[in-house]
Amino acid sequence: MYALALIVVFVLAVLLEWFKYGRVISPRWSRVVARLAQTAMHALRVGLAYVVMLAVMSFNVGVLIAVILGHAVGFLLFYSSVFKRPPLPDEESKGYLPPMACSC
Incomplete structure (x- = not known):
């Protein structure tokens, strides 16, 4: 069950x-x-x-490592230029969610 919980947190x-x-x-x-x-x-x-924050707040080192690795793999897959195709000319301003941080 613990391994399954780590996998779920990683996927989240x-x-x-x-x-x-x-x-x-x-x-x-x-x-x-x-x-x-x-x-x-x-x-x-x-x-x-x-949900991910609540999982980290369990103060379990395994969960913390799974979350860090999940964020790292997600960043590598979805933001890093390793797997990213070049954007089309009119694509920079359309179709992307705004960043999590407030741009106030």
Whole structure:
């Protein structure tokens, strides 16, 4: 059960990175649909972030390592230039979720 819990926490951390950096919204969607999808994805991302935070707050070193490795693998897969295709000219401003940090 402990190994299964570590795998689930690892996958949650990878999913969190996918929601943070992955392309989710298609540029072909209408503005209203795109904004509704963006809102739903933001709520899901925040919910996953809280679940991962609660897992880390268990003060279990194995869970902490699984979360760190999950974030690292997710970052490598979804943000790093190792597996990333070059963006299309009009793609920089469309289809990506805003960053987690406030840009106030």
